[in-house]
Amino acid sequence: MEAGRAGLVQTALRLSYFTVGWNGVVGSAALVVAATTGSSALAGLALNALLDSSASGVLIWRFRYERRDPDAAERLEERAHTWIMLAMLVVAAYVGLEGVAALVGPSHVDESALGLVLAALSLLVLPWLGRGKLRVASELRSPSLRGDGVLTIAAAALAAITLAALMANSALGWWWADPGAALVIAAALAVEAVRVAVRHRLG
16 A cells, blocks of 8 residues: 555544544433433434444444455445445434424423533534545545545534524523424435435446
8 A cells, every 4th residue: 555545544544533432422422311301403413423433433444454455445435335325314214203203293302401512512523523534535535434524514514403403492492493403404414315325426
């Protein structure tokens, strides 16, 4: 492997390791808070974080394998790309159904300071992380890393939506803001999954 590419692969691995750790902790904590407060938006943020963490785990496998067998890494690139796309669709479907159920049925979201903190922290960290992935993906010409970078940027946008919904519910009593945000999260993930698939097919 060329020295320049080897350095980029190492950077991709560092970003992926950080994503697994950060989103694993934040996603798990957010999922617990979502379960106790009934927040569909926070559940969507949590599942998206765990999805991003699992996608980065697949990329760790892919890039570590490239060090040993660059030719086989091309096949792993395809598998990683497919996993990221399918996982996005599954989470989008789940969050969308939860949002619809909360809108049509009796819904009450308890206030949670920890939920607000988790969304705010995600909004601070994820844009930096996503931009780093996109930069390295461009230099490596890796569609799977680019898809993961887009997923991380999307997660930052979803953190902003979730934070706004939690604040609106807490300050104004807008109960519908939370399931409404969940539907926005679901739609954004579904659209991005389709874009990733089309980009890969054309690309």
